[in-house]
Amino acid sequence: MSKSAVSLFVFGVYMFIVGLIMLVIPNFFLSLVGIPTTTEIWIRMAGMLIFILSFYYMISARWELKQFFLLSVYGRGSLIVFVTIFVLMGLGKPVMILFGFFDLLGAIWTALALRSEKSE
Numbered sequence: 001m002s003k004s005a006v007s008l009f010v011f012g013v014y015m016f017i018v019g020l021i022m023l024v025i026p027n028f029f030l031s032l033v034g035i036p037t038t039t040e041i042w043i044r045m046a047g048m049l050i051f052i053l054s055f056y057y058m059i060s061a062r063w064e065l066k067q068f069f070l071l072s073v074y075g076r077g078s079l080i081v082f083v084t085i086f087v088l089m090g091l092g093k094p095v096m097i098l099f100g101f102f103d104l105l106g107a108i109w110t111a112l113a114l115r116s117e118k119s120e
Contacts, residue, residue: 004069004113005061011076011106012057015050018099022047034093069110076107 001009022029023044027037060068080100086092 001061002064002113002117004066004110004117005064007106007110007113008057008069008072009061011072011103011110012054012061014102014106015054015057019047019049019051019054023051033096033099066114069114073107073111073114076103076110079103 018029024047026043026047029047030037030043056068057072060072080097080103083092083096083100087094087097
């Protein structure tokens with residue numbers, strides 16, 4: 001796999017783990033980010049979505065779908081903006097920005113890898 005594919009695959013594994021936790025033991029995840037626990041289905045639905053999307057990332061990496069890599073840079077890079085806005089609006093705790101930060105770091109890793117591959 002190329003460097004950019006590896007970065008996307010690693011991000012897919014991260015999403016797989018987060019999605020699985022949210023799907024199977026959602027209140028554990030909620031307690032990590034300071035959100036009140038719930039018995040409602042919304043957190044499991046979000047976990048299911050993240051879990052399913054993780055396969056898109058991992059398979060796109062294995063298939064070297066460079067256009068998807070580039071699109072993911074913009075999507076993952078924008079997550080920190082949304083999460084920060086949510087926190088500033090009082091809808092979440094500051095620890096949630098950490099998840100946006102991980103996404104931003106992953107997006108930067110992919111962008112730098114794509115740039116280095118273009119110059120090779």
